[in-house]
Amino acid sequence: MSTATATATATATATAAVTATAAVTATFLSEVTAVVRTAGLILLDRFTPHARGVSLEEVVAEIHANDDAVLDVLREPLLQARPGSQWAEDELAGGALPAGEWWVVDPAEGNINHVHGMSDWAVTATLVRDNHPVLTVVHLPLTGDTYTAVAGGGAHLNGHPLKVSAKADLGAALIGTGQAKPGEDEATFRRIGDSVTAMLVNGLVVRVSVPATMQLIHVAAGRMDAFWQFSDVRSGLVAGALLVAEAGGTVTDLAGEAWSTASRDFLAAAPGLHQATLDILQPIA
Incomplete structure (x- = not known):
């Protein structure tokens, strides 16, 4: 085999490997997106345009009911989609996680808004590897919008690339x-x-x-x-x-x-x- 042929073969092999990795990532992202959107339908069904609960106890009960209803739809499918991953239990916890891959999920991000009949809420699922997020899906059930990002793969809204502000002032x-x-x-x-x-x-x-x-x-x-x-x-x-x-x-x-x-x-x-x-x-x- 000539040097040129060997180089071409190595390049083709590397390109194929990158393409295969990208395909796996795209499939995984699609799986996670489907799970999060399904959870969003449950949260949407629970939404009312008026506030629910008057006392602190009633408001807290409504918040917990949202979490409980949606977590059941998220947890097992996400863990199965990423064998070996673990689940961060407390959504209000902070600080470093142990080494490895962890799902950091908020079944009702903006839950307080949801139970007060306001629109700023979502369902989120993020895979964190060694304390850095590597894949995320944020779904807004009221609008149907879905924000996604993969480390090294860009950020998107409904499949269209996102770009931050160009302001300098x-x-x-x-x-x-x-x-x-x-x-x-x-x-x-x-x-x-x-x-x-x-x-x-x-x-x-x-x-x-x-x-x-x-x-x-x-x-x-x-x-x-x-x-x-x-x-x-x-x-x-x-x-x-x-x-x-x-x-x-x-x-x-x-x-x-x-x-x-x-x-x-x-x-x-x-x-x-x-x-x-x-x-x-x-x-x-």
């Missing part, structure tokens, strides 16, 4: 933050307040809302320019972190280091705004 930026979960400590609440004030002074408009994922999909799509949060709650960040990164954004902690589930806080921004945003938030963090 913080004074022209729409930026956002929010509360990660009920019962945060007072110091965190004060940091949130101080950071919102600082961004109101330096940005154009600041959006404060929940859940994080519903703001991060806007950052990934270039509709918003940055999002920060003083929290390590995994389920609210992993999906959006991968979507923004794969759409060309910069995702770090508030020390400017690369973000992972082990990070204590979070910033996702258009590249042209990341450093300016970080400069304002670092002293507060």
Whole structure:
């Protein structure tokens, strides 16, 4: 075999391997998407345009009922779709996971909005490998929109590529933050307040809302320019972190280091705004 023939054969073999890997990934992503969309139908069926529950106990009961109804549809199919993967049980937990692949799932991301008859809610499923998200699906049942991302494969909305904002002037930026979960400590609440004030002074408009994922999909799509949060709650960040990164954004902690589930806080921004945003938030963090 000539050198040219050997080179051509090796190239063809490598190309075939990449193509086969891409096909497997596409099939896996399709499987996960189908599972998440099926779960979304259940959550959609439970939705009402009015608030459900008056007392705290009643509201909490409605939230738990949503979770219980949807988790049954998500857990086993996702675990079967990825043999050897594990399930992160507590959706409000933060911090690093043990080594390996873990499903970080929120059966009703924005559950508090759902039970109050509001539209900002979704179903999310993210595969995290060694504390970094590698595949995610975010489905919005009310609109039928599905956001997907695979590490190294880009971010998409209904199959169309996403790209973050091209802005470089913080004074022209729409930026956002929010509360990660009920019962945060007072110091965190004060940091949130101080950071919102600082961004109101330096940005154009600041959006404060929940859940994080519903703001991060806007950052990934270039509709918003940055999002920060003083929290390590995994389920609210992993999906959006991968979507923004794969759409060309910069995702770090508030020390400017690369973000992972082990990070204590979070910033996702258009590249042209990341450093300016970080400069304002670092002293507060």
